[in-house]
Amino acid sequence: MNLALTVLEIVAPVFLLAALGFGWVKMGFEYRIQFVTRLATTLAVPCLIFVALMQTEIAGGDLTRFSLAVIGANLALTVVFWVFVRTTGLNRRTYLPPLIFGNTGNLGLPLCIFAFGQAGLGYAVIFLSVTALWSFSYGIYLVAGRGSLGKVVREPMVWATILGALFLWRGWQTPVFLTNTLELIGQMAVPMMLITLGVAVARLTTGKLGQAIWLSAIKLAICFGLGWGIALAFDLDKVAFGVLVVQMCTPVAVTSYLLAERFGADSDAVAGMVMVSTLLAVGALPLVLALVL
Numbered sequence: 332m333n334l335a336l337t338v339l340e341i342v343a344p345v346f347l348l349a350a351l352g353f354g355w356v357k358m359g360f361e362y363r364i365q366f367v368t369r370l371a372t373t374l375a376v377p378c379l380i381f382v383a384l385m386q387t388e389i390a391g392g393d394l395t396r397f398s399l400a401v402i403g404a405n406l407a408l409t410v411v412f413w414v415f416v417r418t419t420g421l422n423r424r425t426y427l428p429p430l431i432f433g434n435t436g437n438l439g440l441p442l443c444i445f446a447f448g449q450a451g452l453g454y455a456v457i458f459l460s461v462t463a464l465w466s467f468s469y470g471i472y473l474v475a476g477r478g479s480l481g482k483v484v485r486e487p488m489v490w491a492t493i494l495g496a497l498f499l500w501r502g503w504q505t506p507v508f509l510t511n512t513l514e515l516i517g518q519m520a521v522p523m524m525l526i527t528l529g530v531a532v533a534r535l536t537t538g539k540l541g542q543a544i545w546l547s548a549i550k551l552a553i554c555f556g557l558g559w560g561i562a563l564a565f566d567l568d569k570v571a572f573g574v575l576v577v578q579m580c581t582p583v584a585v586t587s588y589l590l591a592e593r594f595g596a597d598s599d600a601v602a603g604m605v606m607v608s609t610l611l612a613v614g615a616l617p618l619v620l621a622l623v624l
Contacts, residue, residue, distance in 0.1 A: 337624060338617045341445040345438065346613055348522055352529025362530045371523045376436065377491035379517030380456045384495025385504065387453035393568060394499075397454055400565040400575060401461045405431075407557050408579075409469070415549075425597040428470050428590060429604045430550050433581035435459045437524040438612065442577055444521065446620055447570045454574040460492040462578075466586065475594045531585045532609055535602040543603030547583070547611050550604075554579045555619065573623035580619050582608035 412430040443455035558579030592598040
């Protein structure tokens, strides 16, 4: 009973905020998703990442081991789903990115904060940063047929991660007034990302729900199995173990739909996977949390 209540306390705020965004759009209110997304990704999330890394108290050896586990997890996902797409004959440009890339920002980050606290936040931003780098490079290459090194270099989250890691390594701290300012800006990130997730799902339309259902179920099963196995293989501690598994099990990222629409892949099919996998996460992620807490 106590475990069930704990899980409910973690997931309820996350999905209620997403539901708020969903309801906001359905009631016909204006929500400029492009502006809010830009504000979050260029200002709020980088501040959150930088402060979280600078203030983290995770031991150096644990941090290195977790970083290697995250890199291994992303590579394993890529290989497994590449084989899966090739074997099933699915279109690689359309289906491989949504199968690989989960919503580690909008959904995974808040869940890890509520579930594992400040230590979980440190691990979660590392997972988010590695995933973002892989998405901005290999992910865009998959859909567009070309890489985007320039986008990686210009991405504020990348520089926030580099600077945060540097400050962590050297033991530096920004002045208190600046830290408080950056922390205050970063606090915008979680509610903005969750509400925006709800808005994005509300605006999606698709006619390919049947295929999306079984693909989303396969994605969840494979991601959970790989996450659990890799966490065991790297002998991660309890918090790092939980963060890795939760982040691996997040649903299809909305950015996969945006990339498919922009570069001419089957955006309708990807929209179906975003919608179904997000709804599936409402039931699945509480169970995942119950296993790792």
